[in-house]
Amino acid sequence: MGNLSRLLKESWTLVEEQQDKVAGYFYARMFLSNPELRNLFPVTMDVQRARLLGALVTSMQLVDDPDRSDEYLHALGRDHRKFHVEPEHYEVVGGALLEALRAFAGERWSIEYDQAWREAYQAISARMIAGAATDTNPPYWNAEVLTHERRGPDVAVLTCRPLQYPLPYRAGQYVSVESPRHRPRLWRTYSIANAPDADNTLEFHVRAVGAGWVSSALVRKVRPGELLRVAAPMGSMTLDASSTRDIVCVAGGTGLAPIKALVQELTRYNRTRWVHVFFGARDRDGLYDLDELNQLAARYPWLSVVPACSDDDGFTGEQGLVSDVVGRYGPWAEHDFFVSGSAPMVRSTLRTLAELQVPSIRIRYDAFSDG
Template sequence: MDDFARLLKESWTLIEQHRERLSDHFYARLFLLDPGLRNLFPVQMTGQGDRILEAIVTASQTVGDPESFDEYLRALGRDHRKFHVDAAHYATMGVALLDALRSTAGDGWNLEYDQAWRDAYAAISEKMLAGAAADENPPYWHAEVLTHQRHGSDTAVLTCRALQHPLPWQAGQYVSVEVPRHLPRVWRTYSVANAPNDDNVLEFHVRTPGAGWVSGALVRRVKPGDLIRVAAPMGSMTLDRSSDRDILCVAGGVGLAPIKALVEELASYNRTRWVHVFYGARTEADLYGLAALRELVARHPWLSVTPACSEDPDFDGELGDIAEVVSRYGPWTTHDCYVSGSAPMVRATLRVLAADDVPPERTRYDTFGSI
């Protein structure tokens, strides 16, 4: 397996700087092999290729770790049911992928690389198909938007109710969302911002600094009464109920969403673990969820919340990037740690935790994009 993983990683170095070319060749070949597949994809393909390639690359790099390989790919297979992908489509995508890899890599490609990717894709598609076949839930849920609250020009908090079938999720997980009225066949992942409940209601925190696609529609165009689609939950940033360690939660911006869900879940059973939430944003106005957090603090003596602003010198609280603030209150060596926010914020916080010698297995995190 070590040699197998080495061949995959080694061959990827021939391609990783040419992802756009790989994507273009992959889709051109795919739609030539089966023109009907074009109907499964958005009208505007911008960004779609990068997401699929990211999934393939991530999967190929997990081949050497059987446990994560199995779990990740079965979840990916369940998620891809929302695209109406079947076994024949997987075979066609495999042919297109190998053709695109060979073409993009050029003269550096060899038979060993080719066979390694054939074997990897066979294993990937087998696990994904098994995950899809074992899932008894629908490929996605229709959900009605119940409330929609704007916070400034680029952020919204909305709730929706999944219709017809219960949607099972765990606090800390994320789902894919489609807004079919405005952007059919375009999906974007969002963390669920509340713990599971009997009412089948999900809360989402959405930020779109630019025009955006799905995020832009959810912030600026969706209103109560509209229907959206929600796919199966994924993600492993969930609570370890067997642990008795205290908990550190670090949230940046709309990265608050899964942290809020984790705290709500803890509120249903926790009595012994101290929970410290650090919540950061650029300005006080960006701390849209602070009031709700303080309401939770008032009800639960084991919970504390420390807000911080990085660009608001008049803020009556901690100043600086949230990772810097977390480091001032450490060390966090004996805690279970959950981190959620932008990629730079997560990386900076993980460096702080590493400096505190927090074991990697006690840290779970999610990163948020802005599309």
């Protein structure tokens, strides 16, 4: 397995700087060989290309860790059911992938590299197919939008309820969401912002971004009564019931969503673990859910909330990046950490925690980009 991992990573360096072109070529070859597959994908392919590359890189990184690899690929296979992917499609995908790699690696591509990618892809596709085959849930749930509340010019909090069956998930997980009325076949991931409840409702916090087709639709166009499609839950940023350590949660912007779900779950049974929530944004308007967090803190003595603004001189709370604010408190070496927000915010927080000597095994995180 070590040699396979070496060959995959070594060969990837031959095309890494051209990965956008590799992805474009890959999809072109796939659609040429099987034009019917084009109907499974959105009209705009920019984000889809990036996701393909992300999945490839993650799969390569997990080659030496079979347990994590199985978990990731089984979940990925289940998630791809929403695209109506069938087992026979995997062969077409594998062939197009190898053609793209060969084309951009050029003369430096070797027989050993070719065989390594064939072997790796066969293992990857087999695990994805197995994950899809064992999933007894529907490919996605149709969910009716119940409420839609604007929390500023670019943020909305909305709730919905699956129509046919409850969606089984754990606090801290995320799902893919599609708005078939406004952005058909475009799926984006959003964390569920509430712990599972008897009403089977799902709460989402969405920030609209300039180029974000789905996020803009969810914030500015979707109305109560409309239907969304919600795919199977994914993600491992969940509570460890066996841990007795105190907890620190660090959220940036709408990264608050899974943190809020974790706190809600803890309100149902926690009596012994102190929970510290650091919530950061650029300005006070970005702290869109601070009032509700403060209400929870007033109700549960074990919960404390520290808001921070990085670009608001008039804010009376903590000033600076939330990752830096966390570093002013502590010590944290004996705590469990949950971190959620934009990729730069998560990276910055992880650097701070490393400097504070927090063991990485105690840190769970999710980084998202709005789309």
